[in-house]
Amino acid sequence: MMASALWHGFADMGAVEKNGAFVVSRGEGAYIWDREGTRYLDATAGLWFTNVGHGRTEIADAVAAQLSKIAHFSNFGDFVPETTQVLAERLAAIAPV
Known part of the structure:
Protein backbone atom coordinates (compact mmCIF):
# COMPACT_ATOMS: atom_id res chain seq x y z
CA MET A 1 0.00 0.00 0.00
CA ARG A 56 -8.49 5.68 -29.86
CA THR A 57 -5.60 7.19 -31.83
CA GLU A 58 -7.87 9.08 -34.22
CA ILE A 59 -9.40 10.90 -31.25
CA ALA A 60 -5.97 11.54 -29.69
CA ASP A 61 -4.79 12.99 -33.01
CA ALA A 62 -7.84 15.28 -33.24
CA VAL A 63 -7.33 16.44 -29.65
CA ALA A 64 -3.63 17.11 -30.28
CA ALA A 65 -4.50 19.15 -33.38
CA GLN A 66 -7.02 21.20 -31.40
CA LEU A 67 -4.67 21.71 -28.43
CA SER A 68 -1.99 23.00 -30.78
CA LYS A 69 -4.41 25.84 -31.69
CA ILE A 70 -6.04 26.60 -28.31
CA ALA A 71 -6.56 24.41 -25.26
CA HIS A 72 -9.71 26.03 -23.93
CA PHE A 73 -11.50 29.32 -23.68
CA SER A 74 -14.62 30.11 -21.72
CA ASN A 75 -17.95 30.77 -23.42
CA PHE A 76 -19.20 32.99 -20.60
CA GLY A 77 -20.77 36.25 -21.72
CA ASP A 78 -20.32 36.89 -25.43
CA PHE A 79 -17.10 34.85 -25.79
CA VAL A 80 -17.12 31.72 -27.90
CA PRO A 81 -14.25 29.52 -29.05
CA GLU A 82 -14.50 28.82 -32.78
CA THR A 83 -14.57 25.05 -32.26
CA THR A 84 -17.43 25.36 -29.77
CA GLN A 85 -19.44 27.44 -32.23
CA VAL A 86 -18.79 25.00 -35.09
CA LEU A 87 -19.82 22.03 -32.92
CA ALA A 88 -23.00 23.81 -31.74
CA GLU A 89 -23.99 24.46 -35.36
CA ARG A 90 -23.33 20.81 -36.33
CA LEU A 91 -25.39 19.51 -33.42
CA ALA A 92 -28.24 21.96 -34.09
CA ALA A 93 -28.36 20.81 -37.71
CA ILE A 94 -28.95 17.17 -36.73
CA ALA A 95 -31.10 17.71 -33.63
CA PRO A 96 -34.74 16.65 -34.04
CA VAL A 97 -36.05 19.89 -32.51
Missing part, protein backbone atom coordinates in the same frame (compact mmCIF):
# COMPACT_ATOMS: atom_id res chain seq x y z
CA MET A 2 1.31 3.41 -0.97
CA ALA A 3 0.35 6.69 0.68
CA SER A 4 -0.78 9.33 -1.75
CA ALA A 5 -1.17 13.09 -1.73
CA LEU A 6 -4.19 12.73 -4.04
CA TRP A 7 -7.57 13.54 -2.52
CA HIS A 8 -10.04 11.11 -4.10
CA GLY A 9 -13.26 13.00 -4.79
CA PHE A 10 -16.42 11.31 -3.50
CA ALA A 11 -14.35 8.61 -1.74
CA ASP A 12 -14.25 7.42 1.83
CA MET A 13 -10.73 8.70 2.42
CA GLY A 14 -10.41 6.55 5.56
CA ALA A 15 -10.97 3.45 3.43
CA VAL A 16 -8.56 4.73 0.76
CA GLU A 17 -5.94 5.38 3.44
CA LYS A 18 -6.47 1.95 5.00
CA ASN A 19 -6.77 -0.17 1.83
CA GLY A 20 -4.98 1.94 -0.74
CA ALA A 21 -6.31 3.25 -4.01
CA PHE A 22 -7.40 1.13 -6.95
CA VAL A 23 -4.74 2.24 -9.43
CA VAL A 24 -5.60 1.97 -13.12
CA SER A 25 -2.53 1.80 -15.32
CA ARG A 26 -3.87 1.66 -18.86
CA GLY A 27 -6.93 1.23 -21.03
CA GLU A 28 -7.73 -0.26 -24.40
CA GLY A 29 -11.17 -0.24 -25.97
CA ALA A 30 -13.72 -1.09 -23.28
CA TYR A 31 -11.13 -2.45 -20.83
CA ILE A 32 -8.78 -1.11 -18.17
CA TRP A 33 -5.83 -2.79 -16.42
CA ASP A 34 -4.53 -2.34 -12.89
CA ARG A 35 -0.86 -2.21 -11.84
CA GLU A 36 -0.72 -5.98 -11.51
CA GLY A 37 -1.98 -6.49 -15.07
CA THR A 38 -5.51 -7.62 -14.19
CA ARG A 39 -8.03 -6.67 -16.87
CA TYR A 40 -11.47 -5.22 -16.02
CA LEU A 41 -14.42 -4.08 -18.09
CA ASP A 42 -14.58 -0.29 -17.78
CA ALA A 43 -18.26 -0.31 -16.91
CA THR A 44 -18.07 3.29 -15.67
CA ALA A 45 -16.64 4.53 -19.01
CA GLY A 46 -14.65 7.09 -17.07
CA LEU A 47 -18.01 8.21 -15.65
CA TRP A 48 -18.74 10.61 -18.50
CA PHE A 49 -16.05 10.90 -21.10
CA THR A 50 -14.65 7.60 -22.37
CA ASN A 51 -17.78 6.03 -23.78
CA VAL A 52 -15.90 5.74 -27.10
CA GLY A 53 -13.25 3.52 -25.53
CA HIS A 54 -9.63 3.92 -24.56
CA GLY A 55 -6.66 4.13 -26.90
Whole structure:
Protein backbone atom coordinates (compact mmCIF):
# COMPACT_ATOMS: atom_id res chain seq x y z
CA MET A 1 0.00 0.00 0.00
CA MET A 2 1.31 3.41 -0.97
CA ALA A 3 0.35 6.69 0.68
CA SER A 4 -0.78 9.33 -1.75
CA ALA A 5 -1.17 13.09 -1.73
CA LEU A 6 -4.19 12.73 -4.04
CA TRP A 7 -7.57 13.54 -2.52
CA HIS A 8 -10.04 11.11 -4.10
CA GLY A 9 -13.26 13.00 -4.79
CA PHE A 10 -16.42 11.31 -3.50
CA ALA A 11 -14.35 8.61 -1.74
CA ASP A 12 -14.25 7.42 1.83
CA MET A 13 -10.73 8.70 2.42
CA GLY A 14 -10.41 6.55 5.56
CA ALA A 15 -10.97 3.45 3.43
CA VAL A 16 -8.56 4.73 0.76
CA GLU A 17 -5.94 5.38 3.44
CA LYS A 18 -6.47 1.95 5.00
CA ASN A 19 -6.77 -0.17 1.83
CA GLY A 20 -4.98 1.94 -0.74
CA ALA A 21 -6.31 3.25 -4.01
CA PHE A 22 -7.40 1.13 -6.95
CA VAL A 23 -4.74 2.24 -9.43
CA VAL A 24 -5.60 1.97 -13.12
CA SER A 25 -2.53 1.80 -15.32
CA ARG A 26 -3.87 1.66 -18.86
CA GLY A 27 -6.93 1.23 -21.03
CA GLU A 28 -7.73 -0.26 -24.40
CA GLY A 29 -11.17 -0.24 -25.97
CA ALA A 30 -13.72 -1.09 -23.28
CA TYR A 31 -11.13 -2.45 -20.83
CA ILE A 32 -8.78 -1.11 -18.17
CA TRP A 33 -5.83 -2.79 -16.42
CA ASP A 34 -4.53 -2.34 -12.89
CA ARG A 35 -0.86 -2.21 -11.84
CA GLU A 36 -0.72 -5.98 -11.51
CA GLY A 37 -1.98 -6.49 -15.07
CA THR A 38 -5.51 -7.62 -14.19
CA ARG A 39 -8.03 -6.67 -16.87
CA TYR A 40 -11.47 -5.22 -16.02
CA LEU A 41 -14.42 -4.08 -18.09
CA ASP A 42 -14.58 -0.29 -17.78
CA ALA A 43 -18.26 -0.31 -16.91
CA THR A 44 -18.07 3.29 -15.67
CA ALA A 45 -16.64 4.53 -19.01
CA GLY A 46 -14.65 7.09 -17.07
CA LEU A 47 -18.01 8.21 -15.65
CA TRP A 48 -18.74 10.61 -18.50
CA PHE A 49 -16.05 10.90 -21.10
CA THR A 50 -14.65 7.60 -22.37
CA ASN A 51 -17.78 6.03 -23.78
CA VAL A 52 -15.90 5.74 -27.10
CA GLY A 53 -13.25 3.52 -25.53
CA HIS A 54 -9.63 3.92 -24.56
CA GLY A 55 -6.66 4.13 -26.90
CA ARG A 56 -8.49 5.68 -29.86
CA THR A 57 -5.60 7.19 -31.83
CA GLU A 58 -7.87 9.08 -34.22
CA ILE A 59 -9.40 10.90 -31.25
CA ALA A 60 -5.97 11.54 -29.69
CA ASP A 61 -4.79 12.99 -33.01
CA ALA A 62 -7.84 15.28 -33.24
CA VAL A 63 -7.33 16.44 -29.65
CA ALA A 64 -3.63 17.11 -30.28
CA ALA A 65 -4.50 19.15 -33.38
CA GLN A 66 -7.02 21.20 -31.40
CA LEU A 67 -4.67 21.71 -28.43
CA SER A 68 -1.99 23.00 -30.78
CA LYS A 69 -4.41 25.84 -31.69
CA ILE A 70 -6.04 26.60 -28.31
CA ALA A 71 -6.56 24.41 -25.26
CA HIS A 72 -9.71 26.03 -23.93
CA PHE A 73 -11.50 29.32 -23.68
CA SER A 74 -14.62 30.11 -21.72
CA ASN A 75 -17.95 30.77 -23.42
CA PHE A 76 -19.20 32.99 -20.60
CA GLY A 77 -20.77 36.25 -21.72
CA ASP A 78 -20.32 36.89 -25.43
CA PHE A 79 -17.10 34.85 -25.79
CA VAL A 80 -17.12 31.72 -27.90
CA PRO A 81 -14.25 29.52 -29.05
CA GLU A 82 -14.50 28.82 -32.78
CA THR A 83 -14.57 25.05 -32.26
CA THR A 84 -17.43 25.36 -29.77
CA GLN A 85 -19.44 27.44 -32.23
CA VAL A 86 -18.79 25.00 -35.09
CA LEU A 87 -19.82 22.03 -32.92
CA ALA A 88 -23.00 23.81 -31.74
CA GLU A 89 -23.99 24.46 -35.36
CA ARG A 90 -23.33 20.81 -36.33
CA LEU A 91 -25.39 19.51 -33.42
CA ALA A 92 -28.24 21.96 -34.09
CA ALA A 93 -28.36 20.81 -37.71
CA ILE A 94 -28.95 17.17 -36.73
CA ALA A 95 -31.10 17.71 -33.63
CA PRO A 96 -34.74 16.65 -34.04
CA VAL A 97 -36.05 19.89 -32.51
